[in-house]
Amino acid sequence: MRATAARDRALDYLAAHRVMTLATCGEAGPWAAGVFYVNDGFDLYFVSSPASRHSRDIAANDCAAATVHEDYAGWQEIKGVQLEGRVEQLAAAAEPRVRELYGRKFPLVGDPATAPAAIAAAFAKVRWYKLAAARVYFVDNSAGFGHRDQVL
Numbered sequence: 725m726r727a728t729a730a731r732d733r734a735l736d737y738l739a740a741h742r743v744m745t746l747a748t749c750g751e752a753g754p755w756a757a758g759v760f761y762v763n764d765g766f767d768l769y770f771v772s773s774p775a776s777r778h779s780r781d782i783a784a785n786d787c788a789a790a791t792v793h794e795d796y797a798g799w800q801e802i803k804g805v806q807l808e809g810r811v812e813q814l815a816a817a818a819e820p821r822v823r824e825l826y827g828r829k830f831p832l833v834g835d836p837a838t839a840p841a842a843i844a845a846a847f848a849k850v851r852w853y854k855l856a857a858a859r860v861y862f863v864d865n866s867a868g869f870g871h872r873d874q875v876l
Contacts, residue, residue, distance in 0.1 A: 730873035734805050734862035738763040738792060742829070746770070746855070747789040748811075750781030761792075762822070762829045766807065766857035766876050769814075769822045771850040779851070786810045788855060793863070802865040806872070807857045814852040822852055 747756045757778045759770040768790065772779045782788065788811045793804030814822060827834020836844045860876035 727873065727875065730862045730864075731875040733864070734860060734875045735763075735765070737803065737805055737862065738766075738768070741792050741794075744768060744770070744790045744792045744855075746778055747791075748778045748781035748785070749787070750777070750784050752777070755781060760830065761855075762826045764822075764825060766860050768807075768855040768857070769826060770853050770855070771826075771847065772853060773849060774813075774851050779853070782811045782813075782853065786812060790855060799869065800865050802863060804863045805860065806863060807855070807860040807876075809856045809858040811853055811855045814854055818854075819852050822854075 742760055743758050744761045745756050746759050747754065749755070755777050757776070759772060759778075761768045761770045763769070774780075774783075787808070789806070789808040791804055791806050793802070796802050823834070833839050833843055833847060836847060839847065857876055859874065861872045862875050863872040865871060
């Protein structure tokens with residue numbers, strides 16, 4: 725597969741999905757957590773409680789990995805995105821743009837003034853994070869078992 729075609733398929737895949745499995749490592753060892761995300765290119769933005777294990781891991785060690793995939797029934801169907809990079813908590817000045825992107829993908833939380841009270845209260849306690857991808861692969865087993873293309 726041409727590199728640009730694989731890159732476009734990876735970006736389309738990220739745009740069409742909602743949950744990434746975020747892998748971090750901290751004092752207690754490796755950890756994985758499912759989080760909703762929105763992507764801007766290969767940068768993935770998510771919200772999380774600063775008290776969560778993965779957020780505490782990120783504060784101590786900003787290296788992380790993630791995968792986005794479905795629960796496929798057969799190995800020939802497996803497709804997905806694997807990536808690694810560094811995670812940073814967003815500065816307050818960056819939050820409005822990311823909230824707008826996030827709100828387009830998840831309209832329920834786009835505008836805190838119109839979100840259900842429980843969601844608005846939860847969002848008042850979270851922090852925004854960015855996983856800046858340094859290396860990205862698009863996995864496509866329909867092209868052969870274990871087939872993946874590096875797209876970044």
